[in-house]
Structure formats: C-alpha cells, structure tokens
Amino acid sequence: MLKSLYDVPAPAKLNLFLHITGRRADGYHLLQTAMVLIDWCDTLHFELRQGSGISRQDLGITLPDDDLIVRAARALQAATGTPHGVHIQVDKQIPSQAGMGGGSSDAASTLLALHRLWNLKLPPGALAQIGLQLGADVPFFLFGANAWVEGIGEKISPLKVPSGRFVVVKPPDGLDTKLIFSAVSLKRDSQTAILAGFAGNPTKFGCNDMQGVAQKLCPGISQALEWLAAHGLNGRMTGSGSAVFAWAPADMALNAAPAGFEVRWCNGLRVHPLAGWANI
Numbered sequence: 001m002l003k004s005l006y007d008v009p010a011p012a013k014l015n016l017f018l019h020i021t022g023r024r025a026d027g028y029h030l031l032q033t034a035m036v037l038i039d040w041c042d043t044l045h046f047e048l049r050q051g052s053g054i055s056r057q058d059l060g061i062t063l064p065d066d067d068l069i070v071r072a073a074r075a076l077q078a079a080t081g082t083p084h085g086v087h088i089q090v091d092k093q094i095p096s097q098a099g100m101g102g103g104s105s106d107a108a109s110t111l112l113a114l115h116r117l118w119n120l121k122l123p124p125g126a127l128a129q130i131g132l133q134l135g136a137d138v139p140f141f142l143f144g145a146n147a148w149v150e151g152i153g154e155k156i157s158p159l160k161v162p163s164g165r166f167v168v169v170k171p172p173d174g175l176d177t178k179l180i181f182s183a184v185s186l187k188r189d190s191q192t193a194i195l196a197g198f199a200g201n202p203t204k205f206g207c208n209d210m211q212g213v214a215q216k217l218c219p220g221i222s223q224a225l226e227w228l229a230a231h232g233l234n235g236r237m238t239g240s241g242s243a244v245f246a247w248a249p250a251d252m253a254l255n256a257a258p259a260g261f262e263v264r265w266c267n268g269l270r271v272h273p274l275a276g277w278a279n280i
Helices: 068-080 102-117 126-134 138-143 177-181 195-200 211-217 219-230
Strands: 005-023 029-049 054-058 085-091 147-151 155-158 165-170 244-248 262-269
Touching: 005 102, 005 138, 005 262, 029 102, 029 165, 054 068, 068 085, 068 102, 068 126, 085 102, 102 126, 102 138, 126 138, 138 147, 138 155, 165 219, 177 211, 211 219, 219 244
Parallel strands: 054 085
Antiparallel strands: 005 029, 029 085, 029 147, 029 262, 147 155, 165 244, 165 262
C-alpha cells in the first residue's frame, strides 16, 4: 500500500569555487566547482491524489505556475507513465536568484519524494538523467552529498570538506543567470583544476569566475563583500546569483548588515537529508 503523505526538506548549496573552463558548441558552459550542502532549506509537502493531476499550493512566496517543482513532477510522470497524481505544498525559504540552488534543490526533492510516493523503483541513475534536463544543479542534489562537479553538471565525484559554519549574505536584489552567461567580458578559459589542489586549501582555493561580471550587474554583491571584509572575512559569490558567503568562527559577533540584506549563519551538511531515497 502506498504511503499518501511526505514532508521533505530541500537544502541550499554553496559553490566553494566556480571556474568556467570552456564552452561547448551548443552554447553550454563547461564548469568546475566544489559544491556543499547547507542547512538553509525549503520544505515541501506531498500528498497522493486520485487521478494523474499535479497541483501546487504556495504557503509563502508565490512561485511561477510552471516552476521547477511542477516541471519535475511532470517529467517524472512522462518518464514512467505512472497513473498517480500529487498535491504539493511549498514553504519557500531559500531566496531566488541567489546562486544557492533553491529551485534545483526543490526539483531534486520533488523527484526523490515522488519516486517514493508513487513507488516507482527506477534503476540507479534514472532520476539524475531526468534531473539534468531540468537544470545543471539538480543532479548534484540527487547525488546526496558534497561533491566535485564538472562538465555541465553531470560529472559528479564525492568530496570531503572540512566541517564548519558559513555566514551567508543575500542582498535585496537577485541576479538573473542569463545576464551573466551572456556577458562578453565573462571569463571562460580557466585552466582545469585538480581535486588534490583543492584539497590542499579548500577554504581559499580558486575563485568564482562570474563574480566580476556579477558585481557590475548587482552592486549589492560588492556591498555584501565589503561588509564581510569589515569583519575580517574573505567572502565570495556562490553560483551565479547575488548571495555571498564566508567561512567564519561559530562564536564570531556580527555587526548589523546594510538595510534590506539578509544574513544567516548556516551549517554545512555532510549528506543530503534524503540521501538514499532514490533506492527504495
């Protein structure tokens, strides 16, 4: 008998560094990055419904009608031919256009929860193949642990990262990924890094190749970095959004951030809260 209800988290991520190493003929950028999970989470509620309908209710922030959650549910239906439907309630906490992977994480948690709710028993790797069509970060969240990620997001290797806390700062404005990737001045030729180089100095390795372009598009990023620097912290941008972060001592006192900026202490997660859910 199918379980009819699941309440699941969808954690955010940080890119400890992000290099662009090239561009494919189809326009997709080739990346290298170290990605870590943090405990800033959305929460999704799934209820089995009769028929094949898919509905969504927003408990806070209003999401677009055809967001990644709905698209993920439809993609899983189409891939499996399941007759089941679902009603999804979304408590959105991760800010959008922040570079923290909120939409991709929601999509991954949707695939994992519905894989159980609909009792699909797909072969290993099947969800990741569906996820990659939804977004480059979705396979990472399905992988279920901190990772070294390459290519367009499909090459994923496990990664050991020192435990620690992060200060994450989100300016009032978000940043559209398309604006960064379309910028002529975006650096696209970083040398290929090796995992051993990162492992030798994970807190200071590399940079975010998108940061220079992003700071011109979103002045709040520079303000956030300056605020972190005033505390003696080496901040950098995560992903292709407007949020920045820094490793920081847990007992550190922080001054008030500029008005409208959201500041949160986050713990790193060694594994995804739904790790193993793809195997039922």
